[in-house]
Amino acid sequence: MKHLIIPDTQVKADTPIEHLGWAGQYAVKMRPDVIVHIGDHWDMPSLNSYSGAGTKSFEGNRYIKDIESGILGMKEFLKPIRDEQARLRKNKEKQWKPRMVFTLGNHENRIARAVESDPKLDGLIGFKDLKLEEMGWEVVPFLMPIKISGVVYAHYFTSGVMGRPVSSSRALINKQLQSCVMGHVQDREVHFAKRADGTRVTGLFAGIFYQHNEEYLNPQTNLSWRGIWVLNEVDDGAFDEMPVSLNYLRKKYGQ
Numbered sequence: 001m002k003h004l005i006i007p008d009t010q011v012k013a014d015t016p017i018e019h020l021g022w023a024g025q026y027a028v029k030m031r032p033d034v035i036v037h038i039g040d041h042w043d044m045p046s047l048n049s050y051s052g053a054g055t056k057s058f059e060g061n062r063y064i065k066d067i068e069s070g071i072l073g074m075k076e077f078l079k080p081i082r083d084e085q086a087r088l089r090k091n092k093e094k095q096w097k098p099r100m101v102f103t104l105g106n107h108e109n110r111i112a113r114a115v116e117s118d119p120k121l122d123g124l125i126g127f128k129d130l131k132l133e134e135m136g137w138e139v140v141p142f143l144m145p146i147k148i149s150g151v152v153y154a155h156y157f158t159s160g161v162m163g164r165p166v167s168s169s170r171a172l173i174n175k176q177l178q179s180c181v182m183g184h185v186q187d188r189e190v191h192f193a194k195r196a197d198g199t200r201v202t203g204l205f206a207g208i209f210y211q212h213n214e215e216y217l218n219p220q221t222n223l224s225w226r227g228i229w230v231l232n233e234v235d236d237g238a239f240d241e242m243p244v245s246l247n248y249l250r251k252k253y254g255q
Helices: 018-030 060-090 110-117 169-176 246-253
Strands: 003-006 034-037 099-103 138-140 146-148 151-153 180-182 188-194 200-206 227-235 238-245
Touching (some): 018 060, 018 227, 018 246, 099 146, 169 180, 169 188, 169 200, 200 238, 227 246, 238 246
Parallel strands (some): 003 034, 034 099, 180 200
Antiparallel strands (some): 146 151, 188 200
């Protein structure tokens, strides 16, 4: 099995999205069996500080703009994949239809938190606005782990009763005792271990995959590694991880 991992993309209005098309082209080249987007594709700044009636009013136009920006970015990623699938059908070649899994992140979960804070929004906004199922994604609830070929995916894994994200890939393995992949953290980190029977176990912080800098970060923390991952020879949680940097994708497809 081959898995392609897309870390946090955090699309919002006026941020570049052409790198998502590069990732789609790379997916066509690699033909993964599974594509996992680890979440936080929609940045959702319109709901960043929303905490219910009487504090900050809900701004519907900004919300719609956030949703539309993320959908546009997702279509950019999926276009090369859909084009290739159409070509294969037309030429009656062997079909390629990867399983596509999207694990909702804390940024998408701002939608649920806004509805919880202000019941008047119930029915007006919701995860349905993201149109993920319509675009072919299997949607996994926020913080709900999903195991695929022995690898467990979630936007992040928690540690302790307060539910805070684990602090390192080593802590991830020590806590979960199995191969896990998560996003949420700005930079990449990998930790390796073995089970008693010799099976390899890997904890992977996948990093980020966007071009823009975040205003809340400083010049040093905005230098985090950016890219996607291919997990080759995935079998019962063991795999060979291959990072693919944004710079590589830019050089290969950004001409």
